[in-house]
Amino acid sequence: MxxxxxxxxxxxxxxxxxxxxxxxxxxxxxxxxxxxxxxxxxxxxxxxxxxxxxxxxxxxxxxxxxxxxxxxxxxxxxxxxxxxxxxxxxxxxxxxxxxxxxxILPVHRIHALVGSLPANELHYELESVLDTEPSISGESRGVTDAYDEQSSSATVSEFKRLLNFVVAPEDVQGVLDRLEGRLTDYEPPTVSEYYLSxxxxxxxxxxxxxxxxxxxxxxxxxxxxxxxxxxxxxxxxxxxxxxxxxxxxxxxxxxxxxxxxxxxxxxxxxxxxxxxxxxxxxxxxxxxxxxxxxxxxxxxxxxxxxxxxxxxxxxx
Ligand SMILES: [Zn+2]
Structure with a gap:
């Protein structure tokens, strides 16, 4: 066949x-x-x-x-x-x-973050941002215990899950803006270095x-x-x-x-x-x-x- x-x-x-x-x-x-x-x-x-x-x-x-x-x-x-x-x-x-x-699309802002900084740091900072989001309670985020390991795939998956499946799609760019604002040494990529023209x-x-x-x-x-x-x-x-x-x-x-x-x-x-x-x-x-x-x-x-x-x- x-x-x-x-x-x-x-x-x-x-x-x-x-x-x-x-x-x-x-x-x-x-x-x-x-x-x-x-x-x-x-x-x-x-x-x-x-x-x-x-x-x-x-x-x-x-x-x-x-x-x-x-x-x-x-x-x-x-x-x-x-x-x-x-x-x-x-x-x-x-x-x-x-x-x-x-x-840059949220999916790729997330990739760039995960590819630049330890996932446990990103996860910690994201949780801090989400604490200030009235629409997202700790409960609606689900129970997580993935904080500890520096860049374990579980921590990476959890960070991505929160942004892709818990934060409302229309709020993701704003949440990422606030997250990046907390990461003082992080330089996000530009559209022209990320995508073709x-x-x-x-x-x-x-x-x-x-x-x-x-x-x-x-x-x-x-x-x-x-x-x-x-x-x-x-x-x-x-x-x-x-x-x-x-x-x-x-x-x-x-x-x-x-x-x-x-x-x-x-x-x-x-x-x-x-x-x-x-x-x-x-x-x-x-x-x-x-x-x-x-x-x-x-x-x-x-x-x-x-x-x-x-x-x-x-x-x-
Ligand atoms: Zn795709």
């Missing part, structure tokens, strides 16, 4: 030169090794076969499809040249907020890359009411359509992407916005059975599920 895997990447950058923070990233050398490994063991799905598959072609192509989330600076600086050298293409999921608002996005399209939508502000869509979900989806699709022109955006990747991050309401909003399929971050292989019923919950596999794909995490 033929087997197609969509593989998911986020940060890909040279180590130890890892601006602007040390959050989980795949080293560029490992990325190159992994591409060679894929070439040898699986082969790549060419762009036309992938598009035909999405249009309902009966034969599932064999091989790997490369996907990259979040319009990170890395994708133009280091990924694109490597793909071009190997005559490959990728599917890039772009959150449009940074291009419209000139602000509109010009670079267009260069990617000219080089044969496909773009997909990924919301405006990268919220957990399931936490928003229908009106706001529609706005997140439609605004991001429209912005990309206006940028690219020639090639309407019909694909979406759910922010965070676990099965609990979207609902039937989300799927309805996607269909309304003209999207024909959507990727999750749930692990799995693409096969014919996904073509109809599951076009809005296509699985991907993290790069760390394959050889050479382990991420590095290093505080400065």
């Amino acid at each position: 033929s087997e197609m895997n969509a593989v998911m990447y986020h940060y890909v950058r040279p180590t130890p030169n890892r601006p602007p923070h040390g959050y989980y990233h795949l080293s560029l050398d490992d990325f190159k090794r992994q591409l060679s490994y894929f070439e040898e063991e699986y082969g790549f799905v060419d762009r036309d076969s992938f598009i035909n598959f999405l249009r309902g072609n009966r034969d599932t192509p064999d091989g790997i499809v490369l996907t990259f989330d979040d319009a990170l600076f890395d994708h133009h600086e280091w990924v694109l040249p490597e793909l071009q050298r190997r005559n490959l293409w990728g599917l890039f999921f772009v959150p449009t907020g940074p291009f419209v608002n000139d602000r 509109e010009t670079q996005l267009l260069e990617m399209v000219d080089a044969g890359m496909l773009l997909g939508a990924h919301s405006v502000t990268h919220p957990v869509l399931a936490r928003l009411d229908e009106k706001r979900q529609r706005s997140e989806i439609e605004s991001s699709v429209t912005w990309l359509d206006n940028l690219v022109g020639s090639q309407p955006v019909t694909t979406f990747a759910y922010p965070y992407g676990g099965e609990d991050t979207f609902t039937d309401t989300t799927v309805g909003a996607l269909a309304y916005a003209g999207c024909e399929y959507a990727f999750t971050t749930e692990s799995g292989t693409l096969a014919g059975r996904h073509r109809e019923a599951e076009m809005f919950s296509l699985p991907r596999r993290d790069c760390n599920e394959f050889d050479y794909g382990s991420a590095t995490f290093e505080l400065p």
Whole structure:
């Protein structure tokens, strides 16, 4: 049986030169090794076969499809040249907020913080900020005992859980502003060092890359009411359509992407916005059975599920 895997990447950058923070990233050398490994063991799905598959072609192509989330600076600086050298293409999921608002998205402000400072310090300072938020009681935060270990993954997860799932989505930027205000030595990254530019996005399209939508502000869509979900989806699709022109955006990747991050309401909003399929971050292989019923919950596999794909995490 033929087997197609969509593989998911986020940060890909040279180590130890890892601006602007040390959050989980795949080293560029490992990325190159992994591409060679894929070439040898699986082969790549060419762009036309992938598009035909999405249009309902009966034969599932064999091989790997490369996907990259979040319009990170890395994708133009280091990924694109490597793909071009190997005559490959990728599917890039772009959150449009940074291009419209000139602000770093909360999800990435959180990554930059976690990649720059010990997690127990961040967690402590966040709890202090939340103590002053009238809408968030200690009880609604849930019981936590993750304070102690300096950068344990439990402390990192707890810090992220509070910001992504406890603080109301519309309050997150404000909470992060106050948190950063307490961290006197911390210098947040700028939009231009974090994301690629509109010009670079267009260069990617000219080089044969496909773009997909990924919301405006990268919220957990399931936490928003229908009106706001529609706005997140439609605004991001429209912005990309206006940028690219020639090639309407019909694909979406759910922010965070676990099965609990979207609902039937989300799927309805996607269909309304003209999207024909959507990727999750749930692990799995693409096969014919996904073509109809599951076009809005296509699985991907993290790069760390394959050889050479382990991420590095290093505080400065
Ligand atoms: Zn994302």
